[in-house]
Amino acid sequence: MRVSKHPSRVGTRVRFAVSGPEDHGVGLPGVLWLPAILALAFLALPLVALITRVPWATLPTLLAAPEIGTALGLSLLSASLATLLSLIFGIPLAWFLARSGRWPPAVRRLLRAVVTVPLVLPPVVGGVALLLLLGRRGLIGQYLNAWFGLQLPFSTAAVVIAETFVAMPFLVLAVEGALRGADRRFEQAAATLGASRWYIFRRITLPLIAPGVTAGAVLCFARALGEFGATITFAGNFPGTTQTMPLAAYLALETNPDAAYVISLVLLAVAITVLFSLRERWIRGVSA
Amino acid sequence: MTGTEPTSTEPTGHTGLRARFRVDRPGFSLDLNLRVFPGTVTAIVGPNGAGKSTALRVLAGLVLPATARVSLNGRVLEDSATGVWRPPADREIGVVFQDYLLFPHLTARDNVAFGLRARGTPKARAAQLAEDWLDRLGIGHRSDALPRQLSGGQAQRVALARALILEPKLLLLDEPLAAIDAELRVAVRAQLAESLHDFGGATVLVTHDPIDAMLLADELIVLESGRITQLGSPLAVAATPATDYVARLVGLNLLRRASGTVTFAPPECRLSRSQPDDSAAVACTVRGVEQLGGRLRVHLATMDTSGSVGYDAHPNDPAPPGQLLIAEVSLQSLFELRPVAPGPDTSAAFAKAGLLATGQPVWLSTNYPDGDKSESRES
Structure with missing residues (x-):
């Protein structure tokens, strides 16, 4: 054994020994530390900046201001309606996806793609697409207009539709996961007890997947609440009718920055609440 | 069948x-x-x-x-x-x-009432009948419990x-x-x-x-x-x-021989190291030994004796090789065969002594004390 001539180098050997005893020797290479820390800071610092710039002293008055209050009310209403619509239509769709085991794989892939597209599609594109479907001269919109005099774009209904389009996939995928994880033998047990399919669905299937439905609804609500691109494209930006909180924050940034900060803080608070309420439910719902 | x-x-x-x-x-x-x-x-x-x-x-x-x-x-x-x-x-x-x-989300009562409710029985009536059934089976006091409880x-x-x-x-x-x-x-x-x-x-x-x-x-x-x-x-x-399978299920051995199938319980047999006078004895090899209280349970497989010198004792009534059998013998009967000092782990001691080592040949006599000889059955 040779005595080291460079005692100072002893330190370099242990400098990055942050790995646990079980992965000794294959821990994080030193060269990756800096980018990891930078990435973390990049994600966290904007939120810190936002919180430091919130005018805490005038917060209550700003929150009570009519333009913010209106936007908040409209946001909560439209996001709630979008979540409700997603539940009514999304749970049956999730059921078809989860129980389509006997369908040809190509059909299942296509179904899944259709459901997943709104998740990856730029929301503005979603808004344009909705306009082309439901607009005054749209694929369906022209008939709605001609037969019923119905004009969806630039109305509160359009906000709800845009939010539903963007947010429903979250609910569908969460519920589908819960349905796949649910023990189907309970449904068979119910069938031997004389229950109809509808009765089984209501009294057995739905309660069994309740955690997954809750998780999906919370995610769906959060996504709907933050919706911007599809809403402004399809519904426009009319205070009181279609101006939701994200739109109001964007506009207020030029005229009344303090109001923009407050709205952003409210949305951040909602997001954090969602995150915490999901921590348990998400895991349980998917594995239930 | x-x-x-x-x-x-x-x-x-x-x-x-x-x-x-x-x-x-x-x-x-x-x-x-x-x-x-x-x-x-x-x-x-x-x-x-x-x-x-x-x-x-x-x-x-x-x-x-x-x-x-x-x-x-x-x-x-x-x-x-x-x-x-x-x-x-x-x-x-x-x-x-x-x-x-x-159903994990329903109480014992609602579980029992489920079938009646699904068939349209009014809630109160279904609950009452469910209570009656739970009482009848002696668990009326648990009707409010959830299944996990x-x-x-x-x-x-x-x-x-x-x-x-x-x-x-x-x-x-x-x-x-x-x-x-x-x-x-x-x-x-x-x-x-x-x-x-x-x-x-x-x-x-x-x-x-x-x-x-x-x-x-x-x-x-x-x-x-x-x-x-x-x-x-x-x-x-x-x-x-x-x-x-059925024989093992009911704790018996089935031994197929040319003359027919013999059924016997594991204790109804005797093991010996050298070929006994009994012409019906079957040559087996030891496959494993377990200790069962004061007795030893010996797992055996019938041996292929064709052509082996010294094992052709029953040419007229051969037993096909590879049949799995279980013999239960007292420790005493083994002591008689080869006395060893009994220790805390007797089976290990026997295995060490080579008496019941895996692969070792032994002779199984099935008509002891009163092995049951039943008529031949094809299966």
């Missing part, structure tokens, strides 16, 4: 369950023919993968067989010839599933009440005692036997446990690899096992 009807005296009319069906799966097929009279219990026993649970699921309408004709009290439940198939809800059956499958025995009785409240004509039980702890098994089994005795319909029970089958059933059907290998009363099956 498939196609053989149980030999019990048949009441007049088409009462009870008549079922004949075939299920085809890749690498497996199940062919079953059974007849269960009202007020009697038929147990289907067999090793894992024999198709027992599948058979029960066919009767329940949860598995679609390749061909089938199933009727209950003269009413056709399914007939592949005419295309009749009744869904589970329309079969007048009650099923107690393995693990019971109590129930013990195994309580859960089993809730599952039984849930099935019986609909007054089914056929009760199907899938491993009803598998989830019960060993120390409670005797009591729970006795209660189950009582409930089954009170039930007036036909019962089909699936179990891998021979004791459950023997104590609960009037008729046994032994199912191996999707085929019936033996059927009859528990007593008859236990007395005359037809296959190695």
Whole structure:
């Protein structure tokens, strides 16, 4: 054994020994530390900046201001309606996806793609697409207009539709996961007890997947609440009718920055609440 | 043996369950023919993968067989010839599933009332009837409990009440005692036997446990690899096992020889190191030794003695090689063979001494003290 001539180098050997005893020797290479820390800071610092710039002293008055209050009310209403619509239509769709085991794989892939597209599609594109479907001269919109005099774009209904389009996939995928994880033998047990399919669905299937439905609804609500691109494209930006909180924050940034900060803080608070309420439910719902 | 009807005296009319069906799966097929009279219990026993649970699921309408004709009290439940198939809800059956499958979000009372509610019985009336059934099975005090709060025995009785409240004509039980702890098994089994005795319909029970089958059933059907290998009363099956599986199930050995099949219990034999005078002794090799209280349980396999010098003692009555047998011998009888100092782990000491080392040849005499020699059966 040779005595080291460079005692100072002893330190370099242990400098990055942050790995646990079980992965000794294959821990994080030193060269990756800096980018990891930078990435973390990049994600966290904007939120810190936002919180430091919130005018805490005038917060209550700003929150009570009519333009913010209106936007908040409209946001909560439209996001709630979008979540409700997603539940009514999304749970049956999730059921078809989860129980389509006997369908040809190509059909299942296509179904899944259709459901997943709104998740990856730029929301503005979603808004344009909705306009082309439901607009005054749209694929369906022209008939709605001609037969019923119905004009969806630039109305509160359009906000709800845009939010539903963007947010429903979250609910569908969460519920589908819960349905796949649910023990189907309970449904068979119910069938031997004389229950109809509808009765089984209501009294057995739905309660069994309740955690997954809750998780999906919370995610769906959060996504709907933050919706911007599809809403402004399809519904426009009319205070009181279609101006939701994200739109109001964007506009207020030029005229009344303090109001923009407050709205952003409210949305951040909602997001954090969602995150915490999901921590348990998400895991349980998917594995239930 | 498939196609053989149980030999019990048949009441007049088409009462009870008549079922004949075939299920085809890749690498497996199940062919079953059974007849269960009202007020009697038929147990289907067999090793894992024999198709027992599948058979029960066919009767329940949860598995679609390749061909089938199933009727209950003269009413056709399914007939592949005419295309009749009744869904589970329309079969007048009650099923107690393995693990019971109590609905986890409903109380014991609501679980029991579920079937009545699903058929439109008003809530209060269904709850009252459910209470009555829980009382009848001795668990009325647990009616507000959720399934996860129930013990195994309580859960089993809730599952039984849930099935019986609909007054089914056929009760199907899938491993009803598998989830019960060993120390409670005797009591729970006795209660189950009582409930089954009170039930007036036909019962089909699936179990891998021979004791459950023997104590609960009037008729046994032994199912191996999707085929019936033996059927009859528990007593008859236990007395005359037809296959190695049944023999092991009832704790007996089957030894096939040219002159016929010999059935004997593990203690009814003797081991010796050198060839005994007994001309019926069989050459075996030791495959393993367990200690059972003051006795040793020796696992043996018959040896291929053809051409081996010194092992051609019974040329007129050979035993095909490779048959697995179990012998139980007292430690004393082994001490006589080769005395060794008894220690805390005697079997290890014997193994060390080379007396019962794995692979060692021994002679098995089966007519000791009173080995039962039964007539030849083909299987």
